[in-house]
Amino acid sequence: MKPSITMAIIFLAVVSIAQMTRFFLQIEVRAGGIPIPPWWSLPASVFTGVLAIWLWLENRSKKR
Numbered sequence: 001m002k003p004s005i006t007m008a009i010i011f012l013a014v015v016s017i018a019q020m021t022r023f024f025l026q027i028e029v030r031a032g033g034i035p036i037p038p039w040w041s042l043p044a045s046v047f048t049g050v051l052a053i054w055l056w057l058e059n060r061s062k063k064r
Contacts (some may be wrong), residue, residue, distance in 0.1 A: 005055065005059050008055060009055050012049070012055070013048075013052045015044075016045045016049035016052060017045075019041040019045035019048065020041070020042075020045040022038060022041040023038055023039070023041040023045060026038045
């Protein structure tokens with residue numbers, strides 16, 4: 001596996017875990033003074049997690 005692909009998978013997985021943590025702990029986040037609802041972290045977590053898994057599976061299947 002190329003280092004850049006490995007780093008992308010790790011980055012997406014970390015973002016997914018961080019978003020899931022924010023969702024469960026109900027951590028408040030503001031962007032430009034506007035509050036971002038914690039429930040937005042759930043779809044963000046699923047999206048980045050799916051991307052990480054998809055990239056990992058795609059890269060794994062190219063080795064065969």
